[in-house]
Amino acid sequence: MRRQLVLSTLRSAAKTLGILAAPVLALQCYVVAYRKDLADEWFALPEATRLLAVVLYYLGILIVTFVVVALLSYRESQAFAAPLNDLAVTAERLGRGETKLTPVESGIAEIDRVSDVLSRSAQQLAKSLAAERDFASDASHQLRTPLTALLMRLEEIADTDDAEVVKEEAGIAIAQVERLTAVVDELLMRSRRTTDPAQLEVSLDAVIAALQREWQPAFEQARRSIHVQGVRGLRVRATESALSQILSTLLENSLIHAKGTVEIEVRRSGPSVVVEVADQGQGVPAAIAQHIFERSVSGGSGSGTGVGLALARDLAESIGGRLDLIAARPATFALFVSEARER
DSSP: OHHHHHHHHHHHHHHHHHHHHHHHHHHHHHHHHHOHHHHHHHHHSOHHHHHHHHHHHHHHHHHHHHHHHHHHHHHHHHHHHHHHHHHHHHHHHHHTTOOOOOOOOOSOHHHHHHHHHHHHHHHHHHHHHHHHHHHHHHHHHHHHHHHHHHHHHHHHHHTOOOHHHHHHHHHHHHHHHHHHHHHHHHHHHHHHTOOOGGGOOEEHHHHHHHHHHHHHHHHHHTTOOEEEEEOOSOEESSOHHHHHHHHHHHHHHHHHHOOSOEEEEEEEETTEEEEEEEOSSOOOOHHHHTTTTSTTOOSTTSOTTSOHHHHHHHHHHHTTOEEEEEETTTTEEEEEEEBOOOO
């Protein structure tokens, strides 16, 4: 900017000199070439008159110079003030939380550099706000499922006088509280990005068995059941809470939107373990089948909040896996996760 100011000042001075010198030189050339008599008349005037004329001449030059310099300076200052004003407006918009900012292109390196920094800051702010909104939504959804399961167990305890049933349900409720604690811990790890899928390992049978115990009362109340088949004794690369949340989302969707028996089939596919979850409902409508994992998409076998399946897919990716809809009618979801083989 310093270089631009120096050049601007030099341009203003050069323009002023040109404006003032041009008519004077033109007059002198005219007098020398065509009107030598005017020079003789000038020197014939009294000295006092000539002195007054010279004073008035230079006074006029000073006035014209001041006016010209003022106009040129105003014009040059506008060339700097306009992008600075645009930059100030951009900074104010960023301060109000706006994230879609158009960079200022002034041709002045310093101003353009500041504008680029503000634009990048706006983009980072937008990403941070989106991440915070997604995290809050995901956390709400992840905590809701174990809390709902815990509430069902407490209701079972409240509705029975059988000490054995109370003891069994209390044990399951305690397990739900432990799972809830694990979900909170994993949410914290996710926010800090400290989870390394290569260092995780969990028994798939144990997770599925726990989910059967958790969801069986709700399915029995709806006169439905969960049937598990396929390969047993597998261990996979995942956290227990993430795997439970993914499969819980699929079971909850089936319970709410489908009917009949839910079939959970476990099989190997190369280095991966595939967990397929299918039901006997009407399936996913064709209009949303291609967008079923997008946030704010619901209907059919999708999550009622429009968050569940999107969150489930994010969780699958966080443990190095993948969640796909492999059949729309009936709805069949497949979770692909790496098998934890013995070293």
